[in-house]
Amino acid sequence: MTQAFRIAPSILSADFARLGEEVRAVEAAGADLIHFDVMDNHYVPNLTIGPLVCEALRPHVQIPIDVHLMVSPVDRIVGDFAKAGANLISFHPEASGHVDRTLQLIRDCGCRAGIVFNPATPLCHLDHVMDKLDLILLMSVNPGFGGQKFIAATLPKIRAVRARIDAHVAAGGQSIWLEVDGGVKVDNIAEVARAGADAFVAGSAVFGAADADGGYRGVFTRLRAALASV
Numbered sequence: 096m097t098q099a100f101r102i103a104p105s106i107l108s109a110d111f112a113r114l115g116e117e118v119r120a121v122e123a124a125g126a127d128l129i130h131f132d133v134m135d136n137h138y139v140p141n142l143t144i145g146p147l148v149c150e151a152l153r154p155h156v157q158i159p160i161d162v163h164l165m166v167s168p169v170d171r172i173v174g175d176f177a178k179a180g181a182n183l184i185s186f187h188p189e190a191s192g193h194v195d196r197t198l199q200l201i202r203d204c205g206c207r208a209g210i211v212f213n214p215a216t217p218l219c220h221l222d223h224v225m226d227k228l229d230l231i232l233l234m235s236v237n238p239g240f241g242g243q244k245f246i247a248a249t250l251p252k253i254r255a256v257r258a259r260i261d262a263h264v265a266a267g268g269q270s271i272w273l274e275v276d277g278g279v280k281v282d283n284i285a286e287v288a289r290a291g292a293d294a295f296v297a298g299s300a301v302f303g304a305a306d307a308d309g310g311y312r313g314v315f316t317r318l319r320a321a322l323a324s325v
């Protein structure tokens with residue numbers, strides 16, 4: 096299968112005092128997307144960044160900004176992120192009482208829409224909304240923090256979602272990206288790709304790359320090499 100793999104560094108693990116520089120550096124190193132983790136200290140027990148930071152970073156990169164909302168409620172903040180230059184916006188179904196409405200709202204704002212599954216969230220939330228999705232994001236850690244260990248039970252879940260997407264496309268449906276978020280590293284990215292993912296969030300793996308190992312360019316070379324073996 097010929098496949099485009101996308102790597103999305105999560106700026107959660109970047110140096111927040113130098114965010115503009117950090118996003119420029121990962122774009123130059125080969126990032127396909129900027130993964131932008133939004134936490135509200137309510138839906139998840141951590142607090143990060145919002146639309147003002149998205150707007151400030153937008154002119155620093157050409158690549159799409161992939162906003163992962165870990166906030167509840169969801170709808171009120173969607174338009175603000177669209178205005179701030181977000182290209183993709185995804186949210187957790189538990190955090191939105193009205194999944195179909197939120198997906199439509201994201202698309203009406205001109206962004207691509209995604210739904211996010213925590214490790215223990217069942218895939219039944221896909222049942223009636225496949226035609227409204229541009230992205231399915233599977234969490235392979237519990238949301239809230241970078242640097243956690245990949246949960247292996249995500250692998251069969253990736254395979255299940257891949258089967259659903261392939262069946263949807265075979266029936267004439269639109270293409271949908273399958274992104275995996277949490278604990279993705281050089282040593283497991285190939286296994287995640289083989290299970291069916293085509294987009295990979297990598298926070299600590301990218302921003303924690305040692306200068307001695309070639310920094311961000313070095314880790315992208317190793318991630319791409321691992322993906323080339325798939």
Ligand code: DX5
Pocket residue numbers: 105107108130132163236237238239240241242243276277278279296297298299300
């Ligand atoms: C966790 C975030 C992830 C996280 C990934 O809630 O959604 O994007 O930052 O970080 P790593 O790659 O370090 O697990």
Ligand code: ZN
Pocket residue numbers: 105130131132163276296
């Ligand atoms: Zn994320």
